[in-house]
Amino acid sequence: MTHPRPHFGFSGLADIEPSPMRKEEAGELQRVDRAAEQLGFPSRQAPVRRRKRQPVEEPVDQLNLRAAIPDINKFVEWCERNRYSYREGFAELVKRIE
Numbered sequence: 001m002t003h004p005r006p007h008f009g010f011s012g013l014a015d016i017e018p019s020p021m022r023k024e025e026a027g028e029l030q031r032v033d034r035a036a037e038q039l040g041f042p043s044r045q046a047p048v049r050r051r052k053r054q055p056v057e058e059p060v061d062q063l064n065l066r067a068a069i070p071d072i073n074k075f076v077e078w079c080e081r082n083r084y085s086y087r088e089g090f091a092e093l094v095k096r097i098e
Contacts, residue, residue: 056087063090 021029033043067075079089
């Protein structure tokens with residue numbers, strides 16, 4: 001003997017919609033998030049992804065090289081100090097050749 005399936009007031013999962021959050025609930029969530037952060041609990045929110053720099057209009061190519069680790073570290077630190085991307089830092093060094 002088969003039993004009819006219960007409907008629970010909707011015909012499928014696509015019919016389920018979350019109710020809008022009230023202002024009081026949003027304020028409560030912010031207080032809870034602040035308290036959790038103060039206690040050292042990490043946020044479960046997805047981290048914000050950094051945007052890439054604007055693409056360059058000129059033609060580009062890729063250069064791979066093997067270099068000594070101290071030289072690489074010095075280059076990376078120099079780029080960070082000057083807020084250069086590696087491409088910009090390389091271009092700056094090439095300008096200094098002549």
